[in-house]
Amino acid sequence: MFFFxxxxxxxxxxxxxxxxxxxxxxxxxxxxxxxxxxxGIAIQIMLLNIVMVFVNxxxxxxxxxxxxxxxxxxSVSISFINIVFITNQIKEPILKISSMVExxxxxxxxxxxxxxxxxxxxxxxxxxDEAIKNFxxxxxxxxSSSELMNSASGEISSGxxxxxxxxxxxxxxxxxxxxxxEEITSRVKDSATNxxxxxxxxxxxxxxIENAMKELETIVVAMNEVNNSSKEIRNINNVINDIxxxxxLLALNAAVEAARAGEQGKGFAVVATEVRNLAQRSSDAASxxxxxxxxxxxxxxxxxxxxxEFSIVITEFHxxxxxxxxxxxxxxxxxxxxxxxxxxxxxxILQMDQVIQQNAAFVEEMAASAENLSAxxxxxxxxxxxxxxxxxxxxxxxxxxxxxxxxxPTPTGLVxxxxxx
Amino acid sequence: MDxxxxxxIYVLIAMLVPPSGWIFNLWFTGLARGETFxxxxxxxxxxxxxxxxxxxxxxxxxxxxxxxxYYISQGANNNEEAAALISRMxxxxxxxxxxxxxxxxxxxxxxxxxxxxxxNFLLGEILALPNIFLFLTPFFxxxx
Numbered sequence: 001m002f003f004f005x006x007x008x009x010x011x012x013x014x015x016x017x018x019x020x021x022x023x024x025x026x027x028x029x030x031x032x033x034x035x036x037x038x039x040g041i042a043i044q045i046m047l048l049n050i051v052m053v054f055v056n057x058x059x060x061x062x063x064x065x066x067x068x069x070x071x072x073x074x075s076v077s078i079s080f081i082n083i084v085f086i087t088n089q090i091k092e093p094i095l096k097i098s099s100m101v102e103x104x105x106x107x108x109x110x111x112x113x114x115x116x117x118x119x120x121x122x123x124x125x126x127x128x129d130e131a132i133k134n135f136x137x138x139x140x141x142x143x144s145s146s147e148l149m150n151s152a153s154g155e156i157s158s159g160x161x162x163x164x165x166x167x168x169x170x171x172x173x174x175x176x177x178x179x180x181x182e183e184i185t186s187r188v189k190d191s192a193t194n195x196x197x198x199x200x201x202x203x204x205x206x207x208x209i210e211n212a213m214k215e216l217e218t219i220v221v222a223m224n225e226v227n228n229s230s231k232e233i234r235n236i237n238n239v240i241n242d243i244x245x246x247x248x249l250l251a252l253n254a255a256v257e258a259a260r261a262g263e264q265g266k267g268f269a270v271v272a273t274e275v276r277n278l279a280q281r282s283s284d285a286a287s288x289x290x291x292x293x294x295x296x297x298x299x300x301x302x303x304x305x306x307x308x309e310f311s312i313v314i315t316e317f318h319x320x321x322x323x324x325x326x327x328x329x330x331x332x333x334x335x336x337x338x339x340x341x342x343x344x345x346x347x348x349i350l351q352m353d354q355v356i357q358q359n360a361a362f363v364e365e366m367a368a369s370a371e372n373l374s375a376x377x378x379x380x381x382x383x384x385x386x387x388x389x390x391x392x393x394x395x396x397x398x399x400x401x402x403x404x405x406x407x408x409p410t411p412t413g414l415v416x417x418x419x420x421x
Numbered sequence: 422m423d424x425x426x427x428x429x430i431y432v433l434i435a436m437l438v439p440p441s442g443w444i445f446n447l448w449f450t451g452l453a454r455g456e457t458f459x460x461x462x463x464x465x466x467x468x469x470x471x472x473x474x475x476x477x478x479x480x481x482x483x484x485x486x487x488x489x490x491y492y493i494s495q496g497a498n499n500n501e502e503a504a505a506l507i508s509r510m511x512x513x514x515x516x517x518x519x520x521x522x523x524x525x526x527x528x529x530x531x532x533x534x535x536x537x538x539x540x541n542f543l544l545g546e547i548l549a550l551p552n553i554f555l556f557l558t559p560f561f562x563x564x565x
Binding site for chain 1: 424425427428431446449450451452489492493496500503504507510540544547548550551553554555556
């Protein structure tokens with residue numbers, strides 16, 4: 001019967017225990033086994049005596065004692081077998097678990113208890129197996145993670161060194177750019193100053209040209225007035241010429257009349273001659289005046305024409321100068337914007353410089369952190385290598401040897417807990 | 422030998438031990454001696470009962486063991502059903518053995534004049550008790 005139980009347990013080992021279908025505890029097993037065996041012995045001996053006395057009330061004492069002894073030995077033998085089996089059922093799994101725990105303490109994770117028992121010990125063994133399996137998985141993952149961490153931190157370290165170098169190059173480029181920008185800024189400022197001067201000069205020129213144009217208009221008006229005056233003088237001259245002609249005629253008439261008057265008219269004839277001479281001189285003077293006025297009029301007209309032409313030239317010059325002024329204004333505002341843009345660029349370059357400096361500092365910190373990480377990964381790998389997950393795994397290095405000195409086993413093959421820990 | 426065959430043989434042994442123990446107790450206590458003992462030993466009713474009961478028990482367990490074998494071959498698909506069946510196996514056994522041990526002495530004593538006396542019959546019947554306590558209960562306990 002015991003063999004049946006053991007065989008069934010071994011056979012159904014792959015089927016996990018289930019909480020819905022509970023089993024007896026070890027304590028109950030021991031109690032029921034011992035109680036049942038004791039009760040069986042008691043009943044066996046009691047029944048033997050009852051039946052023997054019932055069958056033969058005059059049975060001899062020696063016969064009764066002998067049969068009782070035989071029955072006792074048979075019952076005790078069966079009880080002994082029962083007790084041995086129940087003891088072994090508890091002792092063997094515990095010894096096996098202890099042995100496995102000892103192996104586990106030495107870092108061997110490729111162990112499996114795999115007890116077939118369907119009681120608390122079996123459950124404990126299965127939980128322990130599961131825990132070791134999970135722990136072995138964890139250690140495997142930790143090993144591979146530490147290797148990955150190591151290689152990754154190496155890459156980070158070399159990458160950060162490259163980055164640091166590039167950042168330094170970038171910083172020097174930024175410094176050069178900053179110097180160039182400062183030069184450009186000073187040149188643009190000079191240009192702005194020159195442009196301002198030119199604009200001022202242009203404004204001044206425009207104002208002067210405008211003043212000149214006003215003066216020119218005044219001259220034109222004055223010339224027109226002179227022209228008008230010449231025309232009036234010509235009219236007056238014509239009147240004087242007419243008066244001279246009339247006076248000449250009157251002087252002729254007076255001379256004729258004086259001739260008629262004879263001696264008495266001689267004096268009058270002299271006066272008439274004088275008047276006629278005066279008239280002649282007036283006429284001559286008027287003719288000269290007329291000629292002068294004509295010349296003046298011609299000269300004025302000629303001057304007017306020239307002034308008009310000059311006025312056109314001045315106007316064109318004014319327009320061109322205005323265009324130049326507008327262009328200069330635009331240039332001025334453009335240079336002003338350029339100055340602002342250059343200031344912004346300078347600020348941006350300054351910020352970039354600061355950022356690059358910060359990046360350089362950060363990269364150095366990162367490189368240091370990567371080196372620390374690499375060292376930590378190495379240490380982790382060394383610590384994890386204490387556990388032997390798989391026989392094909394390498395790196396079972398000296399760490400385990402250093403950490404676990406061989407322990408003297410107890411007679412049961414177990415290492416004392418205090419020593420193992 | 423695979424586990425199923427082994428277990429099958431163990432059930433067969435479990436069916437052979439109680440009658441042997443009971444017959445031994447009859448002889449050893451002196452309740453049945455001589456001709457009476459031979460009559461009990463050769464009782465055809467007892468032989469027929471033994472054959473039928475043992476066959477029924479073996480067939481029943483064979484069907485259960487086949488089911489367990491099927492569950493094992495299915496892997497983790499039927500773990501719950503398998504666990505339920507395994508947990509019921511000791512109850513099947515203890516009930517079967519109890520009935521077998523209760524009716525077994527009756528079949529052995531039936532038709533034997535000596536056991537037509539009630540006291541003899543009663544003593545013969547209770548002589549099966551040590552079988553239950555010394556064999557069947559420990560089996561149940563160890564199995565669980």
